[in-house]
Structures are given as structure tokens and as C-alpha cells.
Amino acid sequence: MRRKVPAGLLAAPLAWLGVAYLGALAMIFATAFFTTDSFTGAVVRDFSLENYREVFTATYLGIIVRTVLIAASVTVLCIAIAVPFAWFMARVVPSRWRGLAVALVLVPLWASYLVKAYAWRAMVQPSGVLDSTFGSTPGYGLAAVVLTLTYLWLPYMVLPVYAGLDRLPASHLEASEDLGAGAWTTFRRVVLPAVKPSIAAGTVFTFSLSLGDYIAVSIVGGKLQVLGTAVLQNNTLDLPFAAALGTVSVVIMVAYLLAVRRTGALDNL
Template structure:
């Protein structure tokens, strides 16, 4: 009884701000522990396993330190070409998504009526509810040399790099539209009116007033489109034809060639690319808009 009273007394003497911080810290322990073990732990295992090797006869992983995999990844012309192609595709998809998202998001946020805005938001997000494979195979049919696009226009890009970029742009476009729409929505209409009252043209208003304000949303959307395109290996397998990107090369090394250490070493390339991209866009305020 005395001990309980002492404990109650000690709790009562805690400053409210300190008690609040302790409670918040206890709430954060489970998610932080999960992040450390499941995410950072798996990245640590990935890094370590890239310095292992495999038995040439059995294919079993040998826990012997070696830098052969990393050196091969950095010097092999095939991997270097695939890296440049993958980064180029990710940047192209990001640029196309931005070009398509900006006018659509502006119309949704500033021009459309509330009912039309709701319909457009539903239209943008509805593809996210569909299966990834269904959407990818739908584009495979559409881009086929004998498919609907060839029937309607007489031309089809077929399967290859162009088909990969088109398919990835469609798949990740909603991830660009929604942050840009939110950025446009936060731009006060009074700023646009003030710019017009001061004699600025529509183009000048967009360039000098709107563009700086929506840049964080645009950068936030680009984080999704760039990273998702960089790591994708299913779409390129379905519509890419003979196109080789890092994702399906890593998948082939892991599943077909049964070379886990080399696959881990290759996986460090997109990881480093994403970290560099994050550092590049960090100052735009993109992380606050995700």
C-alpha cells in the first residue's frame, strides 16, 4: 500500500510536459522497433550479403568476404548500360508524369466545379484499385503490333523501351497527380487575383507565383514516380520485349541464376540512386508533402 502511494506520488510530481514526452516515446517504440528490425535490418543484410560469394558447383552461398561482386557491378559494361537505361527510363517517366499532371491538377484544383472535381479525383484514383498485372497486360494488348492501337491509328510502338515508358507512365501517374493537386489546392486564390490585378499575364503568374508554390508537391510526386520506375521489373518483362533494366536483371540473378550475392550487389545501385535523389529534392520541401 505504501509502495503504491509512493509510486502514485512520484507520478504526480512529474511535470506534464515530461509525462507527455514519456507517453509519446512509449507509443513510438513499437513502430521504431519494427522499422529498425524489418527495414533497416533487411538493408543491412542486403549490404553484407553483397560481399559474399557462391559455390560454383552447388550454388550455395558462401559466407566469405569478397569484393568481387561489387567490382563486377562497377566494371561490367552490361550492368553499366542497364543502369544508365534504368535511370533514363525513370527520369523520362517522371518528366512525362509531371507534364501530364500539372495541367490536370490545376484544372481539378482551380477550375473544376466541386462535383466535377470529385469525379476527376475518383477517375485519377480508380486505376490504383485495379490489379497491377491487369493494367500491365492491358497495355501489352493495346501496344501489340496487331492490337487496338494499330487498328485505330495504323501504328503501334510494339514491345520495347517506348512501350515500357508508356506503361510505367500510366501506372505511376496518379502518384504524381495527387501531390500536385494538393499543392495547387493550397495556393490561395487571392494570390492569383493579386497577380492579375498587378498586370501579370497568365504565363507570368504561373511561372513566378504558382510554380514556386507547387514545386514541393511536384518534387514529392517525383519521388514516387522515380523510385517506383527505378525498381520495377514486372512491366518491363511484360511489355519491354528484349529491353533489360536493373529490376529484371536483379530478378534473373536471384531466381534464374541463383546468385544471391550478385543480386544483392546489383540492388545497391537503385538504393544509392534513390538516396541521391532524396538528397537532391530534400531542400524543396518535398518530404513535407508526402
């Protein structure tokens, strides 16, 4: 029988969440409706929709669409790599070695983010590792950003998918085989429904982290512009406009979470 957590113990963390997190978001939303004095650069606290009008011009709409496409591409690639990799960990690797396999997946997370990003810069640059080894390289730009972000966030997809596959009873797979189902049918009718919540949980990490990233984009993206870099560039020059761009990221992520929730994929986590 589970014990109920006393309400008093939850008061402090909830207060911290309300002040430090929700309070900060509220300040960002409020700042987005201010303007900047073009002469002094000071923030003018008069209500205005000018920032949002500029956000929805062709230039920034293109940046928003590009950012979402990058996040979606990274998420799809992480799923495509993580599912067979997690299957190998959960069903092929002997049980006594699975802890080691999980540890090896975690090892990249212990390395510095900047070290990993600059390592990919060395790989994709002209005359870099990929160019020297394969005779071609994507160079700095969109492809390099997608590859780098996929590498950075892949463990966040592998681990939940592995957990879902590890919980899948072997008897379900045996029953499917006994009923004459082939490998593809078993995967589609048995395995995929079982790990769907885990995949959905992983996409929340990969999509959100890719959506807000600007450091890796600055390192391997060349002149590529995404929401994160646009916010960074306007943070000191035009704080209210940077807040409006940041609000767009929050709205996109909230919409994504609501969409994932509506599928019911998160209900059984």
C-alpha cells in the first residue's frame, strides 16, 4: 500500500516551481508586449503587439518553420536509430551484460556538451574527418546541425525505449510466433504498441532539446538561423522582441505536449 506524501512536504518544491519557473515565464510573456526605444535602447513598458507582428513576417516565419523541421528531423532519426539499438540491448545482449550496455549509452552524457559539438565541427568541416575518410562532407549548415543534434540527444531516446522493451514479456513474442505471425507483423502488432509510450516520452526530450538549441547550431550551422540563435542575437539589442521569439518556442512546445497527450501515448508511462 502506498503512503500519501504529506502536503507540507510538497509546498516548498511547488513554491519554487511557481516562483522560479512559472514566474520567469510570466515575465517573458509580459516583456514580449513591451517595445524598445530606438534611440536609447531602453525598454518602454507600454502595451504593444508590434513584436508579434514582426515575428509573423516572412523572415521569422521561415526561421520558425526551419527550427520545427530540424527538431522533427532529429526526433525521427533518433527513433529510427534508437528502436533497433534498444531492441538489441533488451533482447540480444545477455542479461548479465545489459547493465554495462546501459552504462555505455550513458557515457556520452558525461562528456562536455561543447566538446561533443566541437568534435562534430571537426568531423563535418572541409578537409575534416568525413571529408578525409569518405571523400565528401555536408559542411557547415542544416545537415551538420541535424547530425550533431541527433548524436547529442540520442541517449534520451534509447533509454526510455530500452525500458519499454525490457518490460515487454517474452511470452507475448512467443505467442505471436506460435500464432504464425512473421517478424514484421509481430513488430507492428505487439512490439510497437508496447513501446509507443516510451517512444512518445523520448520524443518529448529530443524535440524540446532540439527546438531550443542554439549552441550546436552556432558551432556547426554556419550562417543557419534558428529560433535559439535569433533570440540570442536580439537578447541585448531588443529584449522585448527576443522575449516574443522565446514565447513562440514555449507555445510550440506546449502544443507538441498537448498533441502527444491527446494520442494517449503518455497515459501508461
